[in-house]
Amino acid sequence: MKIIISPAKKMNVDTDSLPVDGLPQFLPQTGRLLAALCSMTPRELQALWKCSDSIARLNIERLKSMDLRRGLTPAVLSYEGIQYRYMAPGVMNSRQLQYLRDHLRILSGFYGLLRPFDGVTPYRLEMQAKLEVDGAKDLYAFWGGLLAGQLAKGTSLVLNLASKEYSRAVTAYLPESMVLTCVFGESVGGKVVEKGTMCKMARGQMVRWLAENEIDSPGDITSFSDLGYKFDPKLSNNNLYVFIKGGN
Template sequence: MLIVLSPAKTLDYESEPKIASQTTPEWITESETLVGVLKKKTPKQIQALMGVSDKLAELNHQRYQDWQLPMPPEATRPAILAFKGDVYLGLQADRMTEKQLLFAQDRLRILSGLYGVLRPLDAMLPYRLEMGTALKTRRGKDLYAFWGSRITQSINDQLAVTDCGFLLNLASNEYFRSIQKKHVQAQIIAPVFKDQSNGKYRVISYFAKKARGTMASWVIRNKVKTTAKLVKFAEDGYRYDPDSSTESAPVFLRD
């Protein structure tokens, strides 16, 4: 089972990483091309492009000015330990053993607007570039056009290497759209997490994001490889609901 996750806007480059070994992102030269486009933009243009505050525009403008290859080791961090958003609160990568992190290296992929696809231990410089950003390049009007079939190719290559029959989609719609679903060479499973609110079960964004990370962590820790075992997920009070589930969209409810 291969897992895909979204990245996070919040980053942690302050705490001491628990694992020193890092790998190089597969599409790093493509990242360099994107940075070349971004380096030419002013902070005001960055602000308009990303819809962020003046402060964040200045920060990310400087990040792109500082971005370089080869990446300075002292400025990088393994991707799985760099992201700190809601999903990563559930993932709790900082509590994983070295063996679990190495297992995740084969079984987890983080989709990225700048890097395309990141393995957990891929070295990453700090950045902000959401997949839905309408950044124009020679390849088209946005990042979906820029990445084209490259992300799908990478996912299929890893599915083949690990002999995975399932792609576990724990990414947001914005990021999973970068994968060309009809060309994925495995069954796609996209769990749905619902919490009870006012007597009804519904998807609550914050809780659903955290649950995606929690499920990813559970799959890694337990080396889950089949959908039969996946539906036994019962972390943080969630339970599988067969009545509202389908084969490709198992539903998990929490009271």
């Protein structure tokens, strides 16, 4: 079983807490993306990033000195979003960290597909960014089936805990029967309503729970009950597990 999650926009540098295992698998492709970004004007970059002036200035400075091979942070410690705070890899024990190595993969517009202890540097490039590189109209076309092909090696199941923006970069190239997507929501008027912040919290908490319990079977995933969520068998099927907050 492989687990896919999204990255986070906010990133930090931590070269001391845990060592990196190596470099990302698709570094040549990342180098081409970096070259494309460096060829753009500040105004073009800010339009691409859709960000404030201060965030644009920060990331333009990052581009000027970006080194893809030195001063790197393990990917799982580099992202600072809500999902990663609830996953809390910094306080995991060695068995739990090994579980992440074996099972977790992070999707990235810039790096493609990251193992949790691949060394990365702070960047800004969302998967849905309209960056034209190598004749591709956007990053989905640039990465194509490359990420899905790598993800599918050695596994028959992909547990999808990523946002739709990121998961579509791989699920479009995988057999439907191979992907199990988890949905975290609330029952409102007979409908399942997903709330962004709560979904991020639940995804991170589930990764932590999976690692703590060394889960490797889809049937065992239904036991997840953290943060008040309960598996709802009536709303679920073989390719979709629905967890309802406050459910019975």
